[in-house]
Amino acid sequence: MRVGVLGAGSIGAIVAEALRDGRVPGAELAGVVDPAPAVAGLPMCALPELLSTSDLVVECAGQRALAEAGAQVLSAGCDLLVVSVGALAADGLLEKLLAAGPGAVHLSTGAIGGLDLLRSAALLGPFERVVIETTKKASSLVQPWMSEAEADALRRTSSPVELRRGPAREITAAFPKSANVAASVALAVRNWDVVEAAVIADPAAPATSHVITAAGPAGQYRFEIRNRPSPRTPTSSRVVPYAVLSALEALASPRAVFR
Ligand SMILES: NC(=O)C1=CN([C@@H]2O[C@H](COP(=O)(O)OP(=O)(O)OC[C@H]3O[C@@H](n4cnc5c(N)ncnc54)[C@H](O)[C@@H]3O)[C@@H](O)[C@H]2O)C=CC1
Numbered sequence: 001m002r003v004g005v006l007g008a009g010s011i012g013a014i015v016a017e018a019l020r021d022g023r024v025p026g027a028e029l030a031g032v033v034d035p036a037p038a039v040a041g042l043p044m045c046a047l048p049e050l051l052s053t054s055d056l057v058v059e060c061a062g063q064r065a066l067a068e069a070g071a072q073v074l075s076a077g078c079d080l081l082v083v084s085v086g087a088l089a090a091d092g093l094l095e096k097l098l099a100a101g102p103g104a105v106h107l108s109t110g111a112i113g114g115l116d117l118l119r120s121a122a123l124l125g126p127f128e129r130v131v132i133e134t135t136k137k138a139s140s141l142v143q144p145w146m147s148e149a150e151a152d153a154l155r156r157t158s159s160p161v162e163l164r165r166g167p168a169r170e171i172t173a174a175f176p177k178s179a180n181v182a183a184s185v186a187l188a189v190r191n192w193d194v195v196e197a198a199v200i201a202d203p204a205a206p207a208t209s210h211v212i213t214a215a216g217p218a219g220q221y222r223f224e225i226r227n228r229p230s231p232r233t234p235t236s237s238r239v240v241p242y243a244v245l246s247a248l249e250a251l252a253s254p255r256a257v258f259r
């Protein structure tokens with residue numbers, strides 16, 4: 001399987017290096033598209049060239065890049081592995097991608113787990129309540145839409161502060177580099193409206209945490225994830241490129257894969 005990488009920042013660079021170095025059985029690196037890659041020594045190319053040489057493209061370039069390039073990837077016949085899952089909160093984007101085929105759409109589990117169980121349980125009956133609370137280092141959560149006063153208070157805070165709480169669709173759009181996981185949970189439970197998401201800024205947070213609680217007819221669940229942040233891009237957890245590599249391994253050589 002020839003894999004193209006769209007976006008070679010903290011996630012994509014690790015994915016591209018592993019593919020280049022032959023560390024994913026059955027997969028090889030077709031090329032990398034990024035105007036400003038995080039590392040040197042990758043085989044850079046333009047998007048049209050990537051699409052003509054890849055069987056599958058991994059998007060690790062951000063929500064806007066997925067919205068702009070996703071349909072083009074799929075209509076070129078490449079499968080697409082999405083990391084910026086939160087882009088799918090935009091009205092109609094998932095439908096547009098699914099209609100753009102022949103390429104198939106895959107979603108990365110990214111920074112969290114439990115999605116398989118939530119997905120299974122949602123088949124028995126709708127969840128009554130689902131909450132995902134994300135806590136990150138305060139300084140990494142400043143957003144362009146914040147007022148100068150709010151951004152300043154966030155940089156200076158000495159205690160944890162809940163920045164926003166609301167529907168998953170709104171929170172993932174408000175924190176596009178930090179709350180893709182809220183969209184992943186909503187897609188797993190098959191219902192955007194039941195999922196409440198919160199983003200909490202903690203100046204002293206040694207790790208990024210995601211706490212997912214869910215209750216429905218199949219049972220009650222609580223997943224608590226504490227991830228080390230990426231040293232390069234602290235909004236992203238260090239495990240995310242390895243979630244991508246695990247998915248690529250399963251797609252390229254499916255041997256005893258959990259489904
Ligand atoms: N599903 C999940 O659990 C998670 C999803 N993410 C998503 O992954 C994205 C990438 O994360 P990182 O690698 O940590 O960010 P990063 O900022 O380190 O890297 C992003 C890279 O994409 C490049 N880029 C931007 N627009 C591009 C375009 N149109 N075409 C090609 N390259 C482009 C940038 O130059 C940069 O090198 C985040 O923005 C976020 O949306 C991040 C963490 C977890």
Ligand SMILES: O=C([O-])CC(=O)C(=O)O
Pocket residue numbers: 110111176177178179180181182208227235236237238240
């Ligand atoms: O990496 C993480 O912990 C989560 C993240 O940034 C996101 O969901 O956008």
